[in-house]
Amino acid sequence: MIDPHTPDPIQYVGEDGTPVLALPERFTPALLRELHRDMLRAREFDRKLITLLRQGRTTFYAQSSGMEATQVGLARSLRAGHDWVWPYYRDHTLALSMGVPMYELISQCLGTNSDPCRGRQMPHHFASAALKFVSISSSIASQVPPAAGSAMAQKYLGTDEITVCTFGDGATSEGDWHAGMNMAGANQAPCLFVCENNQWAISTGVRQQTASATIHIKAQAYGMPGYYVDGNDIVAVMEVCAHAAERVRRGDGPALVECLTYRVGSHSNADADAEKQYRTREEVGVWLARDPILRLEKLLEHLGEPVSPEERAALIAQTHREVDQDVLRAEATGQPDWRIIFEDVYADLPSHLRDQAAALRAEQEGARA
Amino acid sequence: MTATQEKATPTPVGETRTINLIQAITEALAEELDRDHRVVLFGEDVGARGGVFMATAGLQARFGRERVFDTPLSEASIVGAAVGMAARGLRPVAEIQFADYMGPGFDQIISQAAKLRYRSGGQFTCPLVIRTPSGGGVKGGHHHSQSPEAYYTHTPGLKVVMPSTPYDAKGLLKAAIRGEDPVIYFEPKRLYRASKGEVPTHDYTVRIGEAAVRREGTDLSLIGYGGVMPDVERAAEALGAEGVSAEVIDLRSLVPWDQDAVVRSVQKTGRAVLVSEAPRIGNFMGEVAYVIQERAFDSLLAPVGQVAGFDTPYPYVQDRVYLPGPNRILAACVRALNH
Numbered sequence: 001m002i003d004p005h006t007p008d009p010i011q012y013v014g015e016d017g018t019p020v021l022a023l024p025e026r027f028t029p030a031l032l033r034e035l036h037r038d039m040l041r042a043r044e045f046d047r048k049l050i051t052l053l054r055q056g057r058t059t060f061y062a063q064s065s066g067m068e069a070t071q072v073g074l075a076r077s078l079r080a081g082h083d084w085v086w087p088y089y090r091d092h093t094l095a096l097s098m099g100v101p102m103y104e105l106i107s108q109c110l111g112t113n114s115d116p117c118r119g120r121q122m123p124h125h126f127a128s129a130a131l132k133f134v135s136i137s138s139s140i141a142s143q144v145p146p147a148a149g150s151a152m153a154q155k156y157l158g159t160d161e162i163t164v165c166t167f168g169d170g171a172t173s174e175g176d177w178h179a180g181m182n183m184a185g186a187n188q189a190p191c192l193f194v195c196e197n198n199q200w201a202i203s204t205g206v207r208q209q210t211a212s213a214t215i216h217i218k219a220q221a222y223g224m225p226g227y228y229v230d231g232n233d234i235v236a237v238m239e240v241c242a243h244a245a246e247r248v249r250r251g252d253g254p255a256l257v258e259c260l261t262y263r264v265g266s267h268s269n270a271d272a273d274a275e276k277q278y279r280t281r282e283e284v285g286v287w288l289a290r291d292p293i294l295r296l297e298k299l300l301e302h303l304g305e306p307v308s309p310e311e312r313a314a315l316i317a318q319t320h321r322e323v324d325q326d327v328l329r330a331e332a333t334g335q336p337d338w339r340i341i342f343e344d345v346y347a348d349l350p351s352h353l354r355d356q357a358a359a360l361r362a363e364q365e366g367a368r369a
Numbered sequence: 370m371t372a373t374q375e376k377a378t379p380t381p382v383g384e385t386r387t388i389n390l391i392q393a394i395t396e397a398l399a400e401e402l403d404r405d406h407r408v409v410l411f412g413e414d415v416g417a418r419g420g421v422f423m424a425t426a427g428l429q430a431r432f433g434r435e436r437v438f439d440t441p442l443s444e445a446s447i448v449g450a451a452v453g454m455a456a457r458g459l460r461p462v463a464e465i466q467f468a469d470y471m472g473p474g475f476d477q478i479i480s481q482a483a484k485l486r487y488r489s490g491g492q493f494t495c496p497l498v499i500r501t502p503s504g505g506g507v508k509g510g511h512h513h514s515q516s517p518e519a520y521y522t523h524t525p526g527l528k529v530v531m532p533s534t535p536y537d538a539k540g541l542l543k544a545a546i547r548g549e550d551p552v553i554y555f556e557p558k559r560l561y562r563a564s565k566g567e568v569p570t571h572d573y574t575v576r577i578g579e580a581a582v583r584r585e586g587t588d589l590s591l592i593g594y595g596g597v598m599p600d601v602e603r604a605a606e607a608l609g610a611e612g613v614s615a616e617v618i619d620l621r622s623l624v625p626w627d628q629d630a631v632v633r634s635v636q637k638t639g640r641a642v643l644v645s646e647a648p649r650i651g652n653f654m655g656e657v658a659y660v661i662q663e664r665a666f667d668s669l670l671a672p673v674g675q676v677a678g679f680d681t682p683y684p685y686v687q688d689r690v691y692l693p694g695p696n697r698i699l700a701a702c703v704r705a706l707n708h
Contacts, residue, residue, distance in 0.1 A: 148453060150453035151453070183443065183450055347486075347548070
């Protein structure tokens, strides 16, 4: 039984890789290796995308390095392609783990013709209808009330999908967060809220964000359990998220999980240098030592199933090759032309947009002539 | 100049009966709930109470609490939940108690509802309707009387409508519910019971984006929408008594709006007076004036006149003075005619 509202984060694997609670049976070495692969893949995806950024092939990137256990663990607790996800903008590891093809994510970051979002959004704001991964908005916490509505629709439609809504710690200060949490609570909507508390909203630390000791205790105010978990311990994340998701799925109302983790990189490329001004090297150092991938490697070592340096290097090389191939493949599709400006604003093109599109077409054709 | 008195489009065909505007809204909601199980109705006090204006009276008793229900007092929740439901395939019709209260839901409207289709490359859609009473004339002070439609007409991705007759109220609401886009449906609350008219007994819709010519004329085009329409028609009648033939156009839809109907009319009459009750700066009618000068400049015999609310918060006392009544409309017409 996993208790909500615990004062300290629930942990299964200590920072030195030793289990502090008995590992549940399902965490076989084979599963742990799969999780390791998924986390390492996401980490390397981050690295490669930052390289693309430096090469000027994309313009924005928000890395999730350090948060892999939270996102991979959450993804593994859901039914991918069955449950609905209303994510936030730092969720590419979650997306990859739920099965969104790397090619689609890269295409979205590059704004190519292969981008399912058709080059409409800034990089890193993808959507996948096939995987019920709903479009990301930059407007913080604005996905929370829709997630409540999505779950309410779910209840009305009467199937066993659940809705998952993710956000950072900063989002919990927004009115929309409280509105959405309250709406879901009041309607007992099957929604799992997951706070990826990485402790920084750009340069505003969580202590400036709230006087509340933790985020998870706020769940009580909305009539739902709030779980507190070590977000760098993938076993703990999976156990707690699976428990909370199951509770939501069987109709016991919404739940909140707070995963205490850390963004070891900058907020985005926009504050890559400024980042040093708002937090200390010591603080980052402490969290680098708590690295979720490292911790899982230590656990595997403890279990007598170490990941060899060759294995690790091969996995990294394979991810780099995959990203490189997908980038070239995506770039080869070219960029969407001017028409994308006018399409998908409405179901059908109204006459004023027809007129504006015609004027732009003439301008474009004139420019080519 | 000769005055023409006949009423122009639309004339309901077939069997009709006379109802008021709010009855038309209730009927539209009931019929759509009946027609499509995906339609759900919610907002603050819409359930047992039937809404503060009784627009949803009796619907919870008839369709059940699953389909017609009260929500927490939170516009962000109401609009946001509608976005989530729409993305999941329902047809949510959300009520915001007064248009003046839409502020807390504004981000949900402009960041989520208006953009979900576009930003997802058409992978997700957002067919919802937000109904909300708007406009003045009910002694409500500024938080029960404002006309915020321009904020929403400025947001691509939204459709914005405002009926002034029971026929249009019912037909536009049905079209909004059946459509594939988010629609902000403003209800001119001072006409809820004051506007009566014939409505067909059979099912029909009014296409969003088509204006109605209420009265044909040759000397001047009077163009308005929503709560001002009875005063616009009164002004046209007064002009008729003086031998001036005014054409009256009710825009009905602001996004998209019927540019052709307006341009055609101004090309015929050579003069236009635009009437709305929203504050003047950034008023939607500024866009109408722009299109008239762009597309009918050569036909214009006078500058385009505009009668609007003042650029002040809406006052509690003197609210009828704030509104552009027949006298102010007539004065603008006289200026146009004497130019």
